[in-house]
Amino acid sequence: MSSVIxxxxxxxxxxxxxxxxxGSALYPSPAIMADSIVASGAQVVTVSLRRQQSAAAGDDFWxxxxxxxxxxxxxxAGCHSVKEAVTLAQMCREVFATDWIKLELIxxxxxxxxxxxxxxxxxxxxxxxxxxxxxxCTDDLVLCQRLADAGCEVLMPWGAPIGTGKGLLNQYNLKTxxxxxxxxxxxxxxxxxxPSHACQALELGYDAVLLNSAIAGAGCPVTMSHAFxxxxxxxxxxxxxxxxxxxxxxxxxxxxxxxxxxxxELGIKxxx
Numbered sequence: 170m171s172s173v174i175x176x177x178x179x180x181x182x183x184x185x186x187x188x189x190x191x192g193s194a195l196y197p198s199p200a201i202m203a204d205s206i207v208a209s210g211a212q213v214v215t216v217s218l219r220r221q222q223s224a225a226a227g228d229d230f231w232x233x234x235x236x237x238x239x240x241x242x243x244x245x246a247g248c249h250s251v252k253e254a255v256t257l258a259q260m261c262r263e264v265f266a267t268d269w270i271k272l273e274l275i276x277x278x279x280x281x282x283x284x285x286x287x288x289x290x291x292x293x294x295x296x297x298x299x300x301x302x303x304x305x306c307t308d309d310l311v312l313c314q315r316l317a318d319a320g321c322e323v324l325m326p327w328g329a330p331i332g333t334g335k336g337l338l339n340q341y342n343l344k345t346x347x348x349x350x351x352x353x354x355x356x357x358x359x360x361x362x363x364p365s366h367a368c369q370a371l372e373l374g375y376d377a378v379l380l381n382s383a384i385a386g387a388g389c390p391v392t393m394s395h396a397f398x399x400x401x402x403x404x405x406x407x408x409x410x411x412x413x414x415x416x417x418x419x420x421x422x423x424x425x426x427x428x429x430x431x432x433x434e435l436g437i438k439x440x441x
Contacts, residue, residue: 176405178376180213180354181269181301181322183240187212188371189401190242190356191394192381199233201390206237208394214239215271215379217246218261242303244271249284251291258295270295271325271358271379272304280330285312289319296320305358308342310349317353324350325358325379328370332382334362337369347374364393364400371404372412 177184191211196202206214216234234241243261248254251274258270274291276284283306295302296319304316308326316324326346329335337343338360347355357370358379367378378401387393 176409178354179322180303185212185240185377187398187401188377188405189367189397190215190377190379191384192379193234194381195385196390197385199230202385203233203237205384205390205394206239208391208398209384210398212239213242213379215242215244215381216265217244218264219245219247219257240269241265241267242269242271243267244305245273247275248273249275251287251294254287254291255294258291258300259298262300268299269301270303272302281332282330283307283327285309288312289315292316292321293319303356308339308346310342310345313346313350313353317350321353323354323356325356327359328357328366329360331359333360334383334386335360336362336366337373340369340373343370343375344373364396367397368400368404368407371401372407374408377401 177186178188179185187210189209189211190213191206191209193202193206193214193216196205214234214237243265245254245257245261248257254272254274258272261270262268272288272291272295274284274288276282276287285306288304288306289312292302292304302321303323303325304321305325305327306312306316313324313326324346326343328337328343337357343357355375356377356379357375361367361370361378361380362383367380370378380397384390384393384397
């Protein structure tokens with residue numbers, strides 16, 4: 170049986186074996202953050218230059234991130250305009266020496282929904298500047314198609330509004346995106362709260378999940394990291410195994426040839 174470990178996926182040509190990408194914010198302490206990242210088995214950690222500059226202990230925080238040895242995925246969290254997001258992305262490229270950028274552009278303050286119009290505009294600008302853009306978007310098929318057509322090799326539709334922990338609110342939309350964009354790397358980003366949510370995303374055929382709050386906000390973030398790592402592996406195994414078809418009626422797992430199972434049960438009762 171082939172293993173998940175040898176089953177890699179690609180982010181802009183870079184092969185990864187861990188299908189769990191992890192965030193670096195909101196942990197009770199820097200030490201717990203570091204331990205949780207290690208426990209997750211992740212190969213990519215996302216950081217926010219804008220939000221963590223003031224909250225973290227300056228150079229000490231960035232040194233902790235560097236010491237993980239993981240690929241850094243900077244994001245534009247907190248941006249509300251194209252100009253703001255593009256400028257921050259350019260700053261991130263200089264600070265972290267990477268052309269990877271998780272592009273976030275908030276359109277609504279209530280549910281922090283990404284602005285689809287500004288997101289597409291900023292994506293085109295950054296792609297033209299040589300960035301490898303990972304846009305955080307809603308589970309809208311047409312938007313995802315437009316982003317892919319613009320040149321994005323990776324898309325990150327949400328499962329639910331960020332930080333809610335509600336899981337996959339619209340599996341139909343997510344499944345449709347997966348079916349219509351078979352050659353695009355798809356990562357469910359935001360809204361996951363339980364390991365089972367991550368498992369469901371991988372069962373749908375998504376390549377990976379990215380999460381932060383579900384681990385950082387858990388009672389024991391390190392233990393929850395272990396749980397999500399196991400769930401992602403289970404979901405990927407299940408997707409590759411191909412689930413049995415659903416049926417409208419019951420079917421016995423150990424049938425007797427030529428005899429309906431209810432007759433078998435009746436025969437046993439009559440003997441008694």
